[in-house]
Amino acid sequence: MSTAAPPTAGGLGVVGKLGPLQGLLRRRGLAKILLLAVAAAVLIPLIEAKWPGAAWPSALTVDVSGPLDHASNWIVDNRDSNWLFVYVLGHLSNAVVLSVRAVYLVLLALGWTGVTAGVTLLAWRVAGLRIAAVALVSFLVSGVLGMWVPTMQTLALMIVAVLASVVVGALLGLAAGLSPRLFKVLRPVLDTMQVLPAFAYLLPVVMIFGIGVPAALLATVVYAAPPMARLTALGLRGADAGVLEAVSSLGATGRQRLLTARLPLARKELLLGLNQTIMMALSMAVIASMIGAAGLGDRVYQALASVDVGTALAAAIPIVLLAIVMDRTTAAAGERLGTNPSAVRHRLLTGWPAWVGVAALTAVFALVGRLAGGGIWPSGATLAIARPVNDAKEWMVNHLYSGVPVVGGTADWAAHFTNWVLNPLRDGLTALPWYGVLLVVAALAWLIGTWRTALTAVLAMAVIGVLGVWGPAMDTLSQVIAALVVTLVLGVGIGVLASGSKRFEAFLRPILDVMQTMPQFVYLIPVVALFAVGRAPAVAAAVVYALPAVIRITTQGLRQVNPGAMESASSLGATRWQTLRQVQLPLARPALLLAVNQGVVLVLAVVIIGGLVGSGALGYSVVTGLARGDLALGLVSGIAIVCLGLMLDRVTQPTERRTTGKGA
Numbered sequence: 001m002s003t004a005a006p007p008t009a010g011g012l013g014v015v016g017k018l019g020p021l022q023g024l025l026r027r028r029g030l031a032k033i034l035l036l037a038v039a040a041a042v043l044i045p046l047i048e049a050k051w052p053g054a055a056w057p058s059a060l061t062v063d064v065s066g067p068l069d070h071a072s073n074w075i076v077d078n079r080d081s082n083w084l085f086v087y088v089l090g091h092l093s094n095a096v097v098l099s100v101r102a103v104y105l106v107l108l109a110l111g112w113t114g115v116t117a118g119v120t121l122l123a124w125r126v127a128g129l130r131i132a133a134v135a136l137v138s139f140l141v142s143g144v145l146g147m148w149v150p151t152m153q154t155l156a157l158m159i160v161a162v163l164a165s166v167v168v169g170a171l172l173g174l175a176a177g178l179s180p181r182l183f184k185v186l187r188p189v190l191d192t193m194q195v196l197p198a199f200a201y202l203l204p205v206v207m208i209f210g211i212g213v214p215a216a217l218l219a220t221v222v223y224a225a226p227p228m229a230r231l232t233a234l235g236l237r238g239a240d241a242g243v244l245e246a247v248s249s250l251g252a253t254g255r256q257r258l259l260t261a262r263l264p265l266a267r268k269e270l271l272l273g274l275n276q277t278i279m280m281a282l283s284m285a286v287i288a289s290m291i292g293a294a295g296l297g298d299r300v301y302q303a304l305a306s307v308d309v310g311t312a313l314a315a316a317i318p319i320v321l322l323a324i325v326m327d328r329t330t331a332a333a334g335e336r337l338g339t340n341p342s343a344v345r346h347r348l349l350t351g352w353p354a355w356v357g358v359a360a361l362t363a364v365f366a367l368v369g370r371l372a373g374g375g376i377w378p379s380g381a382t383l384a385i386a387r388p389v390n391d392a393k394e395w396m397v398n399h400l401y402s403g404v405p406v407v408g409g410t411a412d413w414a415a416h417f418t419n420w421v422l423n424p425l426r427d428g429l430t431a432l433p434w435y436g437v438l439l440v441v442a443a444l445a446w447l448i449g450t451w452r453t454a455l456t457a458v459l460a461m462a463v464i465g466v467l468g469v470w471g472p473a474m475d476t477l478s479q480v481i482a483a484l485v486v487t488l489v490l491g492v493g494i495g496v497l498a499s500g501s502k503r504f505e506a507f508l509r510p511i512l513d514v515m516q517t518m519p520q521f522v523y524l525i526p527v528v529a530l531f532a533v534g535r536a537p538a539v540a541a542a543v544v545y546a547l548p549a550v551i552r553i554t555t556q557g558l559r560q561v562n563p564g565a566m567e568s569a570s571s572l573g574a575t576r577w578q579t580l581r582q583v584q585l586p587l588a589r590p591a592l593l594l595a596v597n598q599g600v601v602l603v604l605a606v607v608i609i610g611g612l613v614g615s616g617a618l619g620y621s622v623v624t625g626l627a628r629g630d631l632a633l634g635l636v637s638g639i640a641i642v643c644l645g646l647m648l649d650r651v652t653q654p655t656e657r658r659t660t661g662k663g664a
Helices: 002-026 028-050 065-078 083-127 129-144 148-178 180-195 198-209 213-237 241-249 254-265 267-283 285-289 296-305 309-339 341-350 352-373 386-400 410-431 434-448 451-466 470-499 502-517 520-531 535-559 563-571 576-587 589-605 607-611 617-628 631-652
Strands: none
Touching: 028 434, 065 198, 065 631, 083 129, 083 148, 083 198, 083 213, 083 309, 083 352, 129 148, 129 309, 148 180, 148 213, 148 267, 148 296, 148 309, 180 213, 198 213, 198 617, 198 631, 213 254, 213 267, 213 285, 213 589, 254 267, 267 309, 267 535, 285 296, 296 309, 309 386, 309 502, 386 520, 410 470, 410 520, 410 535, 434 451, 434 631, 451 470, 451 631, 470 502, 470 535, 470 589, 470 617, 470 631, 502 535, 520 535, 535 589, 535 607, 563 576, 576 589, 589 631, 607 617, 617 631
16 A cells, blocks of 8 residues: 555656646747747758758749740730720720829819819818918918929829729728628738839839829829728727627618718728828829829929939929828818717708808909919919028038037948948848748747738748849848838837827927828938938838838827726826826727838838838849839839738737637
């Protein structure tokens, strides 16, 4: 009997030792890491024996230049004869041209007095007297700068492009918001539409539609529609479940729930989506000018081709002013709708005498302008700002580039950032074996998501290797990571401050508008002048471009946190910092994740622009492909950038797990 005691004690000892290990294994993240470690221990020796070296093995690459060149030649040869081009795409092209031309002719017929009066009265009717004053000053400034006709050309194109982008984005967002399955299907499509650099799809668009307005408008819609779709889906998916249950309990149909509950609850996200769509469309004005879109963008592009920053700025200011007018009008209308939706809706829809008065006054001002001497802004009432701006730019270069006491010059800052941040990142990524990169990507994606998330991220990186651009992709990835980290740190921090102070947010709004709508080509010249040519100015341009969206979405998400939760935290004695850290940030998690997503997308969108100022890598390849008409070079590099964006999205966007009791 006594001999049974030692085995029992030993068994209890083993169980006691295994207890902590079993507890660790129950942790989902640690179990995934251990599984990946075991797989790596088995596969890495085999891979190293078969394909030694850090670079992607040439035996695993595929040359796609032949099929792409064949497709390019087929498009060029059949564009004027194939039924698809003649009867489908041809009619679409004609509809775009007629729509833009009709809007432009209406604007010309109204003249500068009619357009200015009409926009001012419309802003007053929808948004109030203050916004009307902003609209009035903005259009007068556009005329004073001598940019009235280009402003009307851009306005006509933007009106049609924004309407098309809003319709396409709202329909996609509606489908994604109402169906989780469609959301999963559309998510990579939206990623591709927004992450694929404009330069990459300019070439196939030009091949199909030719140089002109249709190609420019299609490129703008592809770039500007995804934010509307994403924010529409976010608003619909984030609707208050209690309100939806209450509406359903009253016997409402699916259509009634959508019209009376989901859409009204998502109106803030819808207006933010409209705002972002307008900003994206206007930011495409310069790029669209490269394929035949006349207007302000063409003036900017032509001026920068001769390094005339002053003339470029004179054309860029009206672009910013157009964005500010549209932004202020939609934002003020949304605030009024939020305070008293039924009253404002009744005023807008049933106050037809006031709308008739707006139309009549617009016609009167247009007639007065015609009788006074024509519809074009008088040439004698303009102000040239090109020379003073160019002189100011030269002063900045001479006094801030180097030799500044204590802090050094901007050239020193760029050199330090390159040596201390960009070079170590690039060297580390290029020195890491390709299978090591895949393993890190798989670990990050699987830790925050499911095995499908990890598989998608790994396949995206594998496509880059198969296309034969692994080295340039690692160089580009190092720049994107650096720009993204800086953008998120600054954007989330400023967004937190803006969410707690309406006065600070009002101060930031015009600055954010300027940063987001000023064409990248415009601020690229002073950035290069201050930081020299290289990867540092490319990162700076990406940060400036991506920062506004991150700040806006962060501010909006923190502002929409349930006030009841905030009051409960305050009643328990929580400080402002504790409330932010333990209540606001966790409850605003969907918006913060969307901010990260938009940061990734917008940083990647400027990768191509960075290729123009010495960043090299994939951005330069895309620009070179467009310049040479080489579809294979430009499109392959563009696809690699899309794959980088898809991978970064998957490793930064947690995937919702099904609560079925099964592991991921």
